[in-house]
Amino acid sequence: MTSPDLPVKRQKTYKWHLGALILIAAVAATYTFRPNDLPEARHQSDKVSMLQGRVVGVMDGDTLDLIDTDEHTIRVRLSYVDAPEFTQPYGPLARQNLARLVIGKQVMVRVHGKDKFDRLLGEVSHNGQDVSETQLQQGLAWHYLYYARKEQSAGQFERYQQLEQTARQHNVGLWRDPKAEAPWDFRRQVHG
Structure with missing residues (x-):
């Protein structure tokens, strides 16, 4: 989704933000929190x-x-x-x-x-x-x-x-x- 009208610096920033959002979404999709999930600590x-x-x-x-x-x-x-x-x-x-x-x-x-x-x-x-x-x-x-x-x-x-x-x-x-x-x-x- 780069555009020849955007300056090169903004294209790189845009790609970086898009990449970070995709990574966050991928991590969030692999972990589903349920109310019964408990901490990895003893007896809290x-x-x-x-x-x-x-x-x-x-x-x-x-x-x-x-x-x-x-x-x-x-x-x-x-x-x-x-x-x-x-x-x-x-x-x-x-x-x-x-x-x-x-x-x-x-x-x-x-x-x-x-x-x-x-x-x-x-x-x-x-x-x-x-x-x-x-x-x-x-x-x-x-x-x-x-x-x-x-x-x-x-x-x-x-x-x-x-x-x-x-x-x-x-x-x-x-x-x-x-x-x-x-x-x-x-x-x-x-x-x-």
């Missing part, structure tokens, strides 16, 4: 949203897949707890228990953000019951203090602490083993 409380879906898979004792109302499959990591890795003692039992609690069921997720593996981080509940609390109660997860101290509400923090302490005192689940290794220590040894 000012960006909390709710998600509903049916659980279709359980990876381990603290990670599940669900299909949301838009038929998207979404991986969710339970906030504030850390279950044994699948290859650790009690790992398969933690996975089996989480599956018993949620597989095939409708759940609500209070989403806080995403982790470094692009999983949504959230508090998962079924029929009003926090499944992380159940995992703690049954001695199949640790209260993940590294994140909980910074981000969890005071009331929920105390409740999770109490559930873990009670399970420890009664030797429930993994607490039967006096040498139970925390998953974060296990991962550090395996991955360095």
Whole structure:
């Protein structure tokens, strides 16, 4: 769209602006923002949203897949707890228990953000019951203090602490083993 009537300097400026607009339009066309898109940060409380879906898979004792109302499959990591890795003692039992609690069921997720593996981080509940609390109660997860101290509400923090302490005192689940290794220590040894 250059014209022999336009000075050369204006033609170059026009081409530059046109090129920039085309580039911006191309970038905008490849990215569609949806309200459920979340930041790449851990637990940003000012960006909390709710998600509903049916659980279709359980990876381990603290990670599940669900299909949301838009038929998207979404991986969710339970906030504030850390279950044994699948290859650790009690790992398969933690996975089996989480599956018993949620597989095939409708759940609500209070989403806080995403982790470094692009999983949504959230508090998962079924029929009003926090499944992380159940995992703690049954001695199949640790209260993940590294994140909980910074981000969890005071009331929920105390409740999770109490559930873990009670399970420890009664030797429930993994607490039967006096040498139970925390998953974060296990991962550090395996991955360095």
